[in-house]
Amino acid sequence: MKLKKLLNEWLGLSKSEINGVVVLIPLILLLLLAPSLFRHFFSINYHTGETDKRLLDSLTAKIEQGFQEELLLVLPPLERFNPNNLPLEKFNQLGIPEFLGRRIDNYRNKGGTFRVKFDLLKIYGFPDSIYRRLENYIDLPNSVPKRVRREEEKPVLPKRSPRLPKKDKLTEKLITYNLNTVDSVGLKSLKGIGSSYARRILGYRKLLGGFHSINQLKEVYGMNDSLFVAIKSRLTLEENPKLERIPINLATFKVILAHPYIDFEQTKQIMNLKSSKGKFLKEADLFRITLMDSSTVLKLAPYIVF
Numbered sequence: 001m002k003l004k005k006l007l008n009e010w011l012g013l014s015k016s017e018i019n020g021v022v023v024l025i026p027l028i029l030l031l032l033l034a035p036s037l038f039r040h041f042f043s044i045n046y047h048t049g050e051t052d053k054r055l056l057d058s059l060t061a062k063i064e065q066g067f068q069e070e071l072l073l074v075l076p077p078l079e080r081f082n083p084n085n086l087p088l089e090k091f092n093q094l095g096i097p098e099f100l101g102r103r104i105d106n107y108r109n110k111g112g113t114f115r116v117k118f119d120l121l122k123i124y125g126f127p128d129s130i131y132r133r134l135e136n137y138i139d140l141p142n143s144v145p146k147r148v149r150r151e152e153e154k155p156v157l158p159k160r161s162p163r164l165p166k167k168d169k170l171t172e173k174l175i176t177y178n179l180n181t182v183d184s185v186g187l188k189s190l191k192g193i194g195s196s197y198a199r200r201i202l203g204y205r206k207l208l209g210g211f212h213s214i215n216q217l218k219e220v221y222g223m224n225d226s227l228f229v230a231i232k233s234r235l236t237l238e239e240n241p242k243l244e245r246i247p248i249n250l251a252t253f254k255v256i257l258a259h260p261y262i263d264f265e266q267t268k269q270i271m272n273l274k275s276s277k278g279k280f281l282k283e284a285d286l287f288r289i290t291l292m293d294s295s296t297v298l299k300l301a302p303y304i305v306f
Contacts, residue, residue: 082139083114094134100126111203113221115144118264122257143263179211179235180242190231197222207260209244211237212302219260245305249279261300266291280306 078094083104091101103123113119117138120126177186187198197220204220205211214232217223246259248270257267269291273280280286283301287294 078134078137080137080139083120084108094137096130096134100130109199110206111200112207113200113203114140115221116141116263118142118257121264122254124254174234176234176236179214179217179237180205182235190234192227192230197227204260207258209246209259209303210241212241212243213237213299216299243303245303248304249274249306259300259303261296261303262292280304282306 081090081094088101088105091104092098096104100123103125104120107123117135117140119140120134120138121128121131175189177190184195184198184202187193187201188195193201200220200222201217208216211217214235214237217232217235218225218228246256248256253267253271256262256270257264262270266289269289273288277288280288283304283306285306286292286297286301286304289297292300
């Protein structure tokens with residue numbers, strides 16, 4: 001009763017308002033104390049035992065092991081390989097898609113050869129990701145050493161008959177062929193040139209965009225000095241041969257890289273020079289390609305249009 005009297009005197013509340021306040025005060029106190037009372041009478045102890053921890057660690061390890069085993073099943077084991085002689089069916093085992101394997105095989109059948117690792121990127125559509133995965137397993141050098149002479153596949157030249165009458169030698173008429181237009185039949189008529197050599201010469205001619213010098217035959221895979229000397233007198237070139245030229249200021253990275261005289265790093269430098277220094281305007285500008293020696297620049301120049 002004293003509380004009601006105090007409320008009436010201090011706050012000037014009516015009797016009904018005082019009764020409401022008297023009811024609300026205990027309810028408010030109960031709500032404030034409810035959490036503490038609940039924890040005191042209904043406490044729950046959470047405990048993670050060592051057994052549970054070991055079980056979780058075991059499950060995690062099994063999940064990681066299963067994921068690693070799945071990766072091993074998807075990615076085939078890698079071993080060193082040479083793309084010049086790898087059978088077609090083996091490319092797929094290395095993780096190379098079947099359609100890319102067929103492109104590589106067609107490239108080889110047309111006389112194309114891979115001289116350095118980067119040459120794989122000359123295959124249209126060959127992904128950089130696959131190249132990076134296989135790079136350390138490609139059995140080819142990173143760059144071509146200067147003045148390499150390959151002695152394998154030496155041709156067996158027929159021996160001259162000592163009994164051949166002199167008049168036959170004098171009257172023998174030798175046919176000459178234009179190196180940029182001769183076909184495989186004409187090439188195989190030359191001493192020491194069979195189907196394999198003819199295919200390589202025609203393939204290299206296509207990659208170059210045509211020959212501007214007879215001496216470029218020395219760059220064909222397997223061509224040695226003795227064979228070159230034996231056939232060069234039967235081959236000719238016009239004074240200004242018609243070549244397939246690269247518009248260097250407009251050409252894409254892949255178009256430039258496809259030329260046999262330009263490797264991957266040199267192509268990157270050419271693209272960077274175009275961006276930083278501007279267009280190549282004349283033959284002398286090609287000497288800005290510092291990664292290319294001067295003799296290669298001179299050989300390349302006839303294939304460039306500015």
